[in-house]
Amino acid sequence: MLSSTVRLLMRSGSLLRPLIITARPLSIKPTLINLTEKRKTLINEIPRRWSHVHYTYPMIESRVMLILRLFDKIDSNSLKLDSRFVQDLGLDSLDIVEITAALEDEFWTEIPDCDSDHFATPRHVIQYLCDKYDVYEHIEPISAGKEYLEEAKAAADRAHH
């Protein structure tokens, strides 16, 4: 009984902490009142970069194309979104494994063999990663931040030209 009460108090202490408004003139953090007023804008507009990286379609595309261009067996001039790895670019299955390993390093994830078997063109790779991160081509997450989206678009433009 006692221990459960103590546990409850400890829990409620952590819950009650945001309710205590202290005068902190130098604090950057919003007080509770500001938070309730601005909750909508806070959630929708401020880029939440502290939680994880927000992947966008142009961002994934530019990073994949960069990896492929840096791969030494691919001629970067003939690399297009729909050029086939084996037929057009002259890679073999071991090279595709190398590309998959590079992608795993870049996106900090694991790509199982059964999925990397189906990588035939760069577009397939991009599509696979987009599906993995729930990214859709024409939907931009609000929380990704406007300037960040512009950067990603600029990077994608550079990848194409």
Next chain:
Amino acid sequence: MSLSARIPQTLKQVRPVLSVDHAEAKRRVLNLYKIWLRQIPYIRIDYIKNNWTEPRLRDVIKENFMRNKDVTDIRAIDLLVVRGQMDFVETAEIWRQQHNAAVFDSTKNTYKKKPASFLERFYEGH
């Protein structure tokens, strides 16, 4: 005596070593290749005397895989994969020495030159 008993059976079902079909054998090979790729930074440090760079190590591993690229027998592929795995364990656990690892690299000359001059022979002990 029936006919089938007199004719010796030449075609027999061969029991697979590991893989049942070519797709599975290929998957095993690619998996092994990925394991070797992931080990490259560690190989470089464990066998630092061989002065391998990471791109060079990638070429060495690829070369060793491509050496058996014409093997089509599934059982032979499986045995090669098993051998590759044993090689990998030996390399990763540093059961090899520097020159044992250098054997993988075709450009590395592991043959020790015989001493030519008098002083070189003296340093060698004869």
